[in-house]
Amino acid sequence: MRLSQYFLPVLKENPAEAQIVSHRLMLRAGMIKQSSAGIYSWLPLGYKVLRKVEEIVHQEQQRVGHIPMLMPTLQSADLWKESGRYDAYGPEMLRIRDRQDRDMLYGPTNEEMITDIFRSHVGSYKDLPLTLYHIQWKFRDEIRPRFGVMRGREFLMKDGYNFDLTKEDALHAYNRHLVSYLRTYERMGLQAIPMRADSGPIGGDDTHEFLVLAETGESEVFYDSEITDLTFGDREIDPSDHDACRAVLDEFTSRYARTDETHDPELFAKVPEERQRTARGIEVGQIFYFGTKYSEAMNAKVQGPDGKQVAVHMGSHGIGVSRLLGAIIEASHDDKGIIWPEGVTPFHAGIVNLKQGDAEADAACDALYNSLKALGLDPLYDDRKGGAGMKFATMDLIGLPWRITVGPRGLKNGVVELTSRRTGESEELPPEQAVEKLATIYAGIA
Numbered sequence: 001m002r003l004s005q006y007f008l009p010v011l012k013e014n015p016a017e018a019q020i021v022s023h024r025l026m027l028r029a030g031m032i033k034q035s036s037a038g039i040y041s042w043l044p045l046g047y048k049v050l051r052k053v054e055e056i057v058h059q060e061q062q063r064v065g066h067i068p069m070l071m072p073t074l075q076s077a078d079l080w081k082e083s084g085r086y087d088a089y090g091p092e093m094l095r096i097r098d099r100q101d102r103d104m105l106y107g108p109t110n111e112e113m114i115t116d117i118f119r120s121h122v123g124s125y126k127d128l129p130l131t132l133y134h135i136q137w138k139f140r141d142e143i144r145p146r147f148g149v150m151r152g153r154e155f156l157m158k159d160g161y162n163f164d165l166t167k168e169d170a171l172h173a174y175n176r177h178l179v180s181y182l183r184t185y186e187r188m189g190l191q192a193i194p195m196r197a198d199s200g201p202i203g204g205d206d207t208h209e210f211l212v213l214a215e216t217g218e219s220e221v222f223y224d225s226e227i228t229d230l231t232f233g234d235r236e237i238d239p240s241d242h243d244a245c246r247a248v249l250d251e252f253t254s255r256y257a258r259t260d261e262t263h264d265p266e267l268f269a270k271v272p273e274e275r276q277r278t279a280r281g282i283e284v285g286q287i288f289y290f291g292t293k294y295s296e297a298m299n300a301k302v303q304g305p306d307g308k309q310v311a312v313h314m315g316s317h318g319i320g321v322s323r324l325l326g327a328i329i330e331a332s333h334d335d336k337g338i339i340w341p342e343g344v345t346p347f348h349a350g351i352v353n354l355k356q357g358d359a360e361a362d363a364a365c366d367a368l369y370n371s372l373k374a375l376g377l378d379p380l381y382d383d384r385k386g387g388a389g390m391k392f393a394t395m396d397l398i399g400l401p402w403r404i405t406v407g408p409r410g411l412k413n414g415v416v417e418l419t420s421r422r423t424g425e426s427e428e429l430p431p432e433q434a435v436e437k438l439a440t441i442y443a444g445i446a
Protein backbone atom coordinates (compact mmCIF):
# COMPACT_ATOMS: atom_id res chain seq x y z
CA MET A 1 0.00 0.00 0.00
CA ARG A 2 1.18 3.49 -0.87
CA LEU A 3 0.51 5.90 1.94
CA SER A 4 -0.52 8.64 -0.50
CA GLN A 5 -3.40 6.37 -1.54
CA TYR A 6 -4.32 5.00 1.88
CA PHE A 7 -6.71 6.29 4.51
CA LEU A 8 -4.67 6.84 7.65
CA PRO A 9 -6.11 9.76 9.60
CA VAL A 10 -3.42 10.12 12.30
CA LEU A 11 -3.96 12.71 15.02
CA LYS A 12 -1.18 15.07 16.10
CA GLU A 13 -2.68 15.91 19.45
CA ASN A 14 -3.46 13.55 22.27
CA PRO A 15 -7.23 13.08 22.40
CA ALA A 16 -8.48 14.37 25.74
CA GLU A 17 -10.99 11.56 26.26
CA ALA A 18 -8.38 8.78 26.27
CA GLN A 19 -7.21 7.83 29.74
CA ILE A 20 -4.97 4.90 28.93
CA VAL A 21 -2.15 4.53 26.46
CA SER A 22 -3.73 1.92 24.17
CA HIS A 23 -6.87 4.00 23.72
CA ARG A 24 -4.79 7.11 23.05
CA LEU A 25 -2.56 5.35 20.54
CA MET A 26 -5.42 3.65 18.71
CA LEU A 27 -7.09 7.04 18.22
CA ARG A 28 -3.84 8.80 17.31
CA ALA A 29 -2.79 6.10 14.84
CA GLY A 30 -6.13 6.40 13.05
CA MET A 31 -7.20 2.85 13.94
CA ILE A 32 -10.63 3.52 15.41
CA LYS A 33 -13.19 6.27 15.71
CA GLN A 34 -15.81 6.34 18.43
CA SER A 35 -19.29 6.37 17.02
CA SER A 36 -21.12 6.43 20.37
CA ALA A 37 -20.17 5.41 23.92
CA GLY A 38 -18.39 2.06 23.73
CA ILE A 39 -19.12 1.64 20.01
CA TYR A 40 -16.38 2.12 17.42
CA SER A 41 -15.79 2.23 13.71
CA TRP A 42 -12.71 0.29 12.71
CA LEU A 43 -10.72 2.47 10.34
CA PRO A 44 -8.51 0.71 7.79
CA LEU A 45 -5.40 0.33 9.97
CA GLY A 46 -7.38 -0.90 12.99
CA TYR A 47 -9.44 -3.20 10.81
CA LYS A 48 -6.28 -4.75 9.39
CA VAL A 49 -4.95 -5.65 12.85
CA LEU A 50 -8.38 -6.88 13.93
CA ARG A 51 -8.41 -9.25 10.95
CA LYS A 52 -4.90 -10.49 11.81
CA VAL A 53 -5.90 -11.23 15.38
CA GLU A 54 -9.04 -12.98 14.14
CA GLU A 55 -7.02 -15.06 11.70
CA ILE A 56 -4.72 -16.31 14.47
CA VAL A 57 -7.75 -17.22 16.55
CA HIS A 58 -9.31 -19.11 13.61
CA GLN A 59 -6.09 -20.99 12.89
CA GLU A 60 -5.57 -22.03 16.49
CA GLN A 61 -9.20 -23.08 16.94
CA GLN A 62 -9.09 -25.22 13.84
CA ARG A 63 -5.69 -26.64 14.79
CA VAL A 64 -7.43 -28.39 17.70
CA GLY A 65 -10.43 -29.47 15.64
CA HIS A 66 -13.02 -26.86 16.55
CA ILE A 67 -15.49 -26.12 13.76
CA PRO A 68 -16.16 -22.54 12.57
CA MET A 69 -19.67 -21.26 11.87
CA LEU A 70 -21.57 -17.99 12.20
CA MET A 71 -24.61 -17.14 14.26
CA PRO A 72 -26.56 -13.86 14.04
CA THR A 73 -26.09 -10.87 16.33
CA LEU A 74 -29.83 -10.48 16.92
CA GLN A 75 -31.53 -13.22 18.87
CA SER A 76 -35.08 -14.05 19.80
CA ALA A 77 -35.85 -13.63 23.50
CA ASP A 78 -37.74 -16.95 23.50
CA LEU A 79 -34.60 -19.06 23.84
CA TRP A 80 -33.42 -16.95 26.75
CA LYS A 81 -36.79 -17.34 28.45
CA GLU A 82 -36.31 -21.10 28.17
CA SER A 83 -32.94 -21.05 29.86
CA GLY A 84 -34.12 -18.57 32.47
CA ARG A 85 -31.48 -16.02 31.61
CA TYR A 86 -33.80 -13.48 29.98
CA ASP A 87 -34.72 -12.10 33.37
CA ALA A 88 -31.47 -13.00 35.11
CA TYR A 89 -29.14 -11.19 32.69
CA GLY A 90 -30.17 -7.72 33.80
CA PRO A 91 -29.66 -4.28 32.26
CA GLU A 92 -26.48 -5.30 30.39
CA MET A 93 -28.70 -6.97 27.83
CA LEU A 94 -29.87 -4.71 25.02
CA ARG A 95 -33.51 -5.58 24.49
CA ILE A 96 -35.22 -4.74 21.22
CA ARG A 97 -38.78 -5.13 19.97
CA ASP A 98 -39.42 -5.78 16.28
CA ARG A 99 -42.41 -4.53 14.26
CA GLN A 100 -44.40 -7.67 15.11
CA ASP A 101 -43.91 -6.79 18.77
CA ARG A 102 -41.60 -9.73 19.29
CA ASP A 103 -38.95 -9.52 21.99
CA MET A 104 -35.48 -9.62 20.50
CA LEU A 105 -32.05 -8.89 21.89
CA TYR A 106 -28.58 -8.11 20.65
CA GLY A 107 -26.65 -11.18 21.78
CA PRO A 108 -24.23 -10.73 24.69
CA THR A 109 -23.21 -14.41 24.29
CA ASN A 110 -24.63 -17.48 22.51
CA GLU A 111 -25.09 -20.42 24.90
CA GLU A 112 -28.84 -20.55 24.26
CA MET A 113 -28.64 -20.22 20.48
CA ILE A 114 -26.00 -22.90 20.07
CA THR A 115 -27.87 -25.25 22.41
CA ASP A 116 -30.94 -24.78 20.24
CA ILE A 117 -28.95 -25.57 17.10
CA PHE A 118 -27.49 -28.62 18.76
CA ARG A 119 -30.83 -30.04 19.96
CA SER A 120 -32.35 -29.53 16.52
CA HIS A 121 -29.72 -31.58 14.73
CA VAL A 122 -27.90 -33.94 17.07
CA GLY A 123 -29.63 -36.97 18.54
CA SER A 124 -26.96 -39.55 19.25
CA TYR A 125 -23.85 -39.86 21.39
CA LYS A 126 -22.15 -41.06 18.20
CA ASP A 127 -22.04 -37.44 16.98
CA LEU A 128 -20.03 -36.39 20.04
CA PRO A 129 -17.66 -34.85 20.94
CA LEU A 130 -18.52 -31.65 19.10
CA THR A 131 -17.06 -28.16 19.47
CA LEU A 132 -18.47 -25.31 17.40
CA TYR A 133 -17.30 -21.72 17.48
CA HIS A 134 -17.80 -18.40 15.79
CA ILE A 135 -16.29 -14.94 15.83
CA GLN A 136 -19.12 -12.46 16.03
CA TRP A 137 -20.01 -9.05 17.42
CA LYS A 138 -21.57 -8.98 20.85
CA PHE A 139 -23.38 -6.25 22.70
CA ARG A 140 -23.29 -5.67 26.45
CA ASP A 141 -24.73 -2.43 27.68
CA GLU A 142 -21.85 -1.89 30.11
CA ILE A 143 -22.61 0.68 32.77
CA ARG A 144 -19.17 2.22 32.27
CA PRO A 145 -17.82 1.62 28.78
CA ARG A 146 -14.26 2.94 28.83
CA PHE A 147 -10.68 2.62 27.70
CA GLY A 148 -11.65 2.39 24.04
CA VAL A 149 -12.01 -1.15 22.74
CA MET A 150 -10.96 -2.51 26.11
CA ARG A 151 -14.42 -2.22 27.65
CA GLY A 152 -16.72 -1.62 24.74
CA ARG A 153 -20.46 -2.04 24.51
CA GLU A 154 -20.19 -3.56 21.04
CA PHE A 155 -17.17 -5.86 20.83
CA LEU A 156 -15.88 -8.80 18.84
CA MET A 157 -15.65 -12.15 20.60
CA LYS A 158 -14.59 -15.64 19.66
CA ASP A 159 -17.06 -17.85 21.44
CA GLY A 160 -16.92 -21.60 21.30
CA TYR A 161 -19.16 -24.28 22.77
CA ASN A 162 -18.39 -27.93 23.43
CA PHE A 163 -20.92 -30.78 23.64
CA ASP A 164 -19.83 -34.01 25.28
CA LEU A 165 -21.45 -37.18 26.56
CA THR A 166 -19.69 -37.27 29.91
CA LYS A 167 -18.27 -34.87 32.42
CA GLU A 168 -14.85 -36.38 31.83
CA ASP A 169 -15.02 -35.65 28.10
CA ALA A 170 -16.24 -32.11 28.75
CA LEU A 171 -13.38 -31.51 31.17
CA HIS A 172 -11.03 -32.69 28.45
CA ALA A 173 -12.55 -30.06 26.16
CA TYR A 174 -11.89 -27.52 28.91
CA ASN A 175 -8.24 -28.57 29.17
CA ARG A 176 -7.87 -28.59 25.40
CA HIS A 177 -9.14 -25.01 25.27
CA LEU A 178 -6.67 -23.97 27.91
CA VAL A 179 -3.81 -25.42 25.85
CA SER A 180 -5.10 -23.84 22.67
CA TYR A 181 -5.54 -20.42 24.30
CA LEU A 182 -1.99 -20.40 25.67
CA ARG A 183 -0.70 -20.90 22.16
CA THR A 184 -3.09 -18.37 20.65
CA TYR A 185 -2.00 -15.54 22.94
CA GLU A 186 1.70 -16.32 22.57
CA ARG A 187 1.37 -16.02 18.79
CA MET A 188 0.18 -12.46 19.40
CA GLY A 189 3.25 -11.72 21.47
CA LEU A 190 1.33 -11.85 24.74
CA GLN A 191 1.79 -13.68 27.99
CA ALA A 192 -1.74 -14.42 29.21
CA ILE A 193 -1.87 -16.17 32.58
CA PRO A 194 -4.76 -18.52 33.39
CA MET A 195 -6.23 -17.56 36.75
CA ARG A 196 -9.00 -19.07 38.81
CA ALA A 197 -12.00 -16.78 38.43
CA ASP A 198 -15.71 -16.38 39.04
CA SER A 199 -18.21 -17.65 36.47
CA GLY A 200 -20.73 -14.77 36.73
CA PRO A 201 -23.84 -15.01 34.54
CA ILE A 202 -22.44 -17.85 32.39
CA GLY A 203 -22.53 -20.31 35.30
CA GLY A 204 -20.63 -23.38 36.50
CA ASP A 205 -17.84 -23.88 39.01
CA ASP A 206 -14.89 -24.54 36.74
CA THR A 207 -13.61 -21.42 35.12
CA HIS A 208 -10.33 -19.72 34.35
CA GLU A 209 -9.73 -16.23 33.07
CA PHE A 210 -6.67 -15.42 30.98
CA LEU A 211 -4.98 -12.24 32.13
CA VAL A 212 -2.33 -10.07 30.56
CA LEU A 213 -0.50 -8.20 33.30
CA ALA A 214 -0.74 -4.44 32.81
CA GLU A 215 -0.97 -1.50 35.18
CA THR A 216 -4.04 -0.28 33.36
CA GLY A 217 -5.85 -3.62 33.67
CA GLU A 218 -9.31 -3.54 35.20
CA SER A 219 -8.90 -6.65 37.35
CA GLU A 220 -6.85 -6.93 40.50
CA VAL A 221 -4.87 -10.18 40.51
CA PHE A 222 -2.82 -12.16 43.02
CA TYR A 223 -0.22 -14.68 41.94
CA ASP A 224 2.93 -16.60 42.63
CA SER A 225 5.70 -14.91 40.63
CA GLU A 226 6.97 -18.32 39.44
CA ILE A 227 4.01 -18.43 37.09
CA THR A 228 5.45 -15.74 34.86
CA ASP A 229 8.43 -18.00 34.04
CA LEU A 230 6.16 -20.44 32.20
CA THR A 231 5.88 -20.31 28.42
CA PHE A 232 4.01 -22.61 26.11
CA GLY A 233 6.52 -22.15 23.29
CA ASP A 234 6.37 -24.41 20.25
CA ARG A 235 5.15 -27.57 21.99
CA GLU A 236 3.09 -29.85 19.81
CA ILE A 237 0.25 -31.24 21.87
CA ASP A 238 -2.13 -33.74 20.33
CA PRO A 239 -5.57 -32.18 21.04
CA SER A 240 -7.14 -35.63 21.45
CA ASP A 241 -4.61 -36.69 24.09
CA HIS A 242 -6.40 -36.25 27.42
CA ASP A 243 -3.30 -36.78 29.55
CA ALA A 244 -1.15 -34.35 27.59
CA CYS A 245 -3.77 -31.59 27.79
CA ARG A 246 -4.32 -32.27 31.47
CA ALA A 247 -0.57 -32.07 32.12
CA VAL A 248 -0.43 -28.60 30.54
CA LEU A 249 -3.40 -27.47 32.61
CA ASP A 250 -1.70 -28.77 35.77
CA GLU A 251 1.57 -27.08 34.87
CA PHE A 252 -0.05 -23.71 34.24
CA THR A 253 -2.62 -23.71 37.03
CA SER A 254 -0.92 -25.45 39.95
CA ARG A 255 0.58 -22.27 41.36
CA TYR A 256 -1.49 -19.62 43.06
CA ALA A 257 -3.03 -17.25 40.50
CA ARG A 258 -6.45 -15.72 41.14
CA THR A 259 -8.52 -12.69 40.33
CA ASP A 260 -9.92 -10.64 43.19
CA GLU A 261 -13.29 -12.42 42.92
CA THR A 262 -11.79 -15.72 44.07
CA HIS A 263 -8.77 -14.44 45.98
CA ASP A 264 -8.12 -16.43 49.17
CA PRO A 265 -5.73 -14.50 51.45
CA GLU A 266 -5.07 -17.55 53.66
CA LEU A 267 -4.02 -19.71 50.75
CA PHE A 268 -2.02 -16.86 49.24
CA ALA A 269 -0.11 -16.51 52.52
CA LYS A 270 1.31 -19.99 51.92
CA VAL A 271 3.18 -18.76 48.84
CA PRO A 272 6.73 -17.81 49.93
CA GLU A 273 6.61 -14.10 50.67
CA GLU A 274 9.22 -13.09 48.13
CA ARG A 275 7.11 -14.67 45.39
CA GLN A 276 3.75 -13.10 46.31
CA ARG A 277 2.62 -10.57 43.75
CA THR A 278 -0.38 -8.29 43.58
CA ALA A 279 -0.90 -6.61 40.24
CA ARG A 280 -3.47 -5.61 37.69
CA GLY A 281 -4.45 -7.51 34.57
CA ILE A 282 -6.51 -7.33 31.38
CA GLU A 283 -8.91 -10.24 30.91
CA VAL A 284 -8.43 -11.42 27.33
CA GLY A 285 -10.36 -14.67 27.59
CA GLN A 286 -12.30 -17.02 29.81
CA ILE A 287 -13.17 -20.71 29.70
CA PHE A 288 -16.08 -22.41 31.46
CA TYR A 289 -17.38 -25.87 32.21
CA PHE A 290 -21.01 -25.69 33.32
CA GLY A 291 -22.15 -29.29 32.88
CA THR A 292 -25.81 -29.69 32.05
CA LYS A 293 -27.02 -26.19 33.05
CA TYR A 294 -28.27 -25.31 29.55
CA SER A 295 -28.86 -28.80 28.19
CA GLU A 296 -31.22 -29.65 31.08
CA ALA A 297 -33.07 -26.33 30.89
CA MET A 298 -33.40 -26.51 27.11
CA ASN A 299 -33.79 -30.26 26.77
CA ALA A 300 -30.65 -30.84 24.69
CA LYS A 301 -30.37 -34.61 25.03
CA VAL A 302 -28.79 -37.38 23.03
CA GLN A 303 -29.30 -41.08 23.03
CA GLY A 304 -26.50 -42.66 25.07
CA PRO A 305 -24.81 -46.03 24.36
CA ASP A 306 -27.41 -47.73 26.57
CA GLY A 307 -30.29 -46.27 24.55
CA LYS A 308 -31.30 -43.79 27.28
CA GLN A 309 -31.67 -40.06 26.70
CA VAL A 310 -29.02 -38.03 28.51
CA ALA A 311 -28.44 -34.30 28.79
CA VAL A 312 -25.10 -33.37 27.25
CA HIS A 313 -22.24 -31.84 29.21
CA MET A 314 -21.23 -28.45 27.96
CA GLY A 315 -18.72 -25.66 28.34
CA SER A 316 -18.13 -22.35 26.63
CA HIS A 317 -14.97 -20.46 25.90
CA GLY A 318 -14.43 -16.86 24.93
CA ILE A 319 -11.64 -14.71 23.57
CA GLY A 320 -11.99 -10.92 23.57
CA VAL A 321 -10.86 -10.39 19.98
CA SER A 322 -11.34 -6.61 19.80
CA ARG A 323 -10.11 -6.14 23.38
CA LEU A 324 -6.91 -7.95 22.42
CA LEU A 325 -5.81 -5.01 20.28
CA GLY A 326 -5.86 -2.80 23.36
CA ALA A 327 -4.09 -5.47 25.42
CA ILE A 328 -1.35 -5.93 22.82
CA ILE A 329 -0.71 -2.18 22.71
CA GLU A 330 -0.70 -1.90 26.52
CA ALA A 331 1.96 -4.61 26.54
CA SER A 332 3.97 -3.28 23.61
CA HIS A 333 4.53 0.44 23.08
CA ASP A 334 6.93 3.25 23.94
CA ASP A 335 6.62 7.02 24.16
CA LYS A 336 6.67 7.34 20.37
CA GLY A 337 3.86 4.94 19.67
CA ILE A 338 2.81 1.35 19.15
CA ILE A 339 5.29 -1.52 18.64
CA TRP A 340 3.42 -4.33 16.87
CA PRO A 341 4.60 -7.90 17.41
CA GLU A 342 5.37 -9.39 13.98
CA GLY A 343 2.47 -11.85 14.31
CA VAL A 344 -0.21 -9.15 14.20
CA THR A 345 1.39 -6.14 12.51
CA PRO A 346 -0.89 -4.38 10.01
CA PHE A 347 1.95 -4.07 7.49
CA HIS A 348 5.15 -6.11 7.55
CA ALA A 349 7.46 -3.15 6.97
CA GLY A 350 7.39 0.55 6.24
CA ILE A 351 9.38 2.07 3.40
CA VAL A 352 10.38 5.68 3.94
CA ASN A 353 11.50 7.64 0.93
CA LEU A 354 13.64 10.52 2.21
CA LYS A 355 13.55 12.33 -1.11
CA GLN A 356 10.28 11.75 -2.89
CA GLY A 357 10.58 13.04 -6.44
CA ASP A 358 14.26 12.14 -6.76
CA ALA A 359 14.33 9.71 -9.68
CA GLU A 360 16.85 7.35 -8.13
CA ALA A 361 15.23 7.29 -4.67
CA ASP A 362 11.77 6.78 -6.18
CA ALA A 363 13.02 3.92 -8.36
CA ALA A 364 14.77 2.25 -5.42
CA CYS A 365 11.62 2.49 -3.29
CA ASP A 366 9.45 1.11 -6.09
CA ALA A 367 11.85 -1.79 -6.54
CA LEU A 368 11.85 -2.57 -2.80
CA TYR A 369 8.08 -2.31 -2.68
CA ASN A 370 7.66 -4.68 -5.60
CA SER A 371 10.18 -7.24 -4.31
CA LEU A 372 8.53 -7.34 -0.89
CA LYS A 373 5.12 -7.80 -2.49
CA ALA A 374 6.46 -10.49 -4.81
CA LEU A 375 7.51 -12.42 -1.69
CA GLY A 376 4.02 -12.21 -0.29
CA LEU A 377 4.87 -9.45 2.20
CA ASP A 378 2.71 -6.42 2.71
CA PRO A 379 4.71 -3.16 2.87
CA LEU A 380 3.47 0.36 3.56
CA TYR A 381 5.37 2.82 1.38
CA ASP A 382 5.41 6.40 2.63
CA ASP A 383 5.55 8.10 -0.76
CA ARG A 384 4.28 11.46 0.47
CA LYS A 385 6.21 14.61 -0.23
CA GLY A 386 7.37 15.70 3.19
CA GLY A 387 10.22 15.82 5.66
CA ALA A 388 11.98 12.84 7.21
CA GLY A 389 10.84 13.88 10.69
CA MET A 390 7.17 13.67 9.81
CA LYS A 391 7.62 10.34 8.04
CA PHE A 392 9.57 8.77 10.91
CA ALA A 393 7.02 10.04 13.43
CA THR A 394 4.18 8.43 11.49
CA MET A 395 6.01 5.09 11.22
CA ASP A 396 6.90 5.14 14.91
CA LEU A 397 3.32 5.99 15.87
CA ILE A 398 1.69 3.23 13.82
CA GLY A 399 4.31 0.80 15.08
CA LEU A 400 5.40 -1.30 12.10
CA PRO A 401 8.16 -3.59 13.44
CA TRP A 402 10.56 -2.85 10.55
CA ARG A 403 11.36 0.28 8.57
CA ILE A 404 13.48 0.58 5.45
CA THR A 405 14.79 4.09 4.91
CA VAL A 406 15.85 5.04 1.41
CA GLY A 407 17.77 8.22 0.59
CA PRO A 408 20.12 9.54 -2.08
CA ARG A 409 23.14 9.43 0.23
CA GLY A 410 22.82 5.74 1.03
CA LEU A 411 21.94 4.84 -2.52
CA LYS A 412 25.26 6.34 -3.67
CA ASN A 413 26.91 3.60 -1.61
CA GLY A 414 24.38 1.01 -2.73
CA VAL A 415 22.69 0.73 0.67
CA VAL A 416 19.43 1.37 2.46
CA GLU A 417 18.83 1.40 6.20
CA LEU A 418 16.85 -1.31 8.00
CA THR A 419 15.60 -0.28 11.44
CA SER A 420 13.93 -2.34 14.14
CA ARG A 421 11.07 -0.47 15.80
CA ARG A 422 11.52 -2.47 19.00
CA THR A 423 15.25 -1.94 19.58
CA GLY A 424 15.75 1.19 17.49
CA GLU A 425 18.85 -0.45 16.02
CA SER A 426 19.65 0.20 12.37
CA GLU A 427 21.90 -1.46 9.87
CA GLU A 428 22.93 -0.40 6.40
CA LEU A 429 22.72 -3.04 3.73
CA PRO A 430 22.05 -3.46 0.01
CA PRO A 431 18.31 -3.35 -0.76
CA GLU A 432 18.17 -7.04 -1.82
CA GLN A 433 19.64 -8.06 1.51
CA ALA A 434 17.11 -5.96 3.40
CA VAL A 435 14.35 -7.75 1.51
CA GLU A 436 15.92 -11.13 2.21
CA LYS A 437 16.24 -10.38 5.89
CA LEU A 438 12.57 -9.42 6.15
CA ALA A 439 11.58 -12.54 4.24
CA THR A 440 13.54 -14.66 6.73
CA ILE A 441 12.05 -12.90 9.75
CA TYR A 442 8.48 -13.37 8.54
CA ALA A 443 9.06 -16.94 7.40
CA GLY A 444 9.63 -17.69 11.09
CA ILE A 445 6.23 -16.22 12.03
CA ALA A 446 3.64 -18.94 11.51
Ligand code: P5A
Pocket residue numbers: 108109110111140142149150151152153155157158159160202283284285286288316317318319320321322323
Ligand atom coordinates in the same frame (compact mmCIF):
# COMPACT_ATOMS: atom_id res chain seq x y z
C1 P5A B 1 -17.55 -17.69 26.89
C2 P5A B 1 -17.89 -17.58 25.46
C3 P5A B 1 -18.49 -15.57 27.85
O1 P5A B 1 -19.27 -14.76 27.42
N1 P5A B 1 -19.81 -17.24 26.71
C4 P5A B 1 -19.37 -17.49 25.38
C5 P5A B 1 -18.70 -17.06 27.61
N2 P5A B 1 -17.40 -15.26 28.55
S1 P5A B 1 -16.97 -13.78 28.97
O2 P5A B 1 -15.84 -13.94 29.85
O3 P5A B 1 -18.06 -13.06 29.50
O4 P5A B 1 -16.48 -13.03 27.68
C6 P5A B 1 -15.40 -13.57 26.94
C7 P5A B 1 -14.36 -12.52 26.69
O5 P5A B 1 -14.91 -11.41 25.98
C8 P5A B 1 -14.21 -10.24 26.33
N3 P5A B 1 -15.16 -9.20 26.78
C9 P5A B 1 -15.13 -7.91 26.35
N4 P5A B 1 -14.33 -7.28 25.47
C10 P5A B 1 -14.55 -5.96 25.25
N5 P5A B 1 -15.52 -5.26 25.85
C11 P5A B 1 -16.36 -5.86 26.74
N6 P5A B 1 -17.34 -5.15 27.31
C12 P5A B 1 -16.17 -7.25 27.01
N7 P5A B 1 -16.80 -8.15 27.83
C13 P5A B 1 -16.17 -9.31 27.67
C14 P5A B 1 -13.25 -10.59 27.45
O6 P5A B 1 -11.94 -10.77 26.92
C15 P5A B 1 -13.80 -11.91 27.97
O7 P5A B 1 -12.80 -12.71 28.53
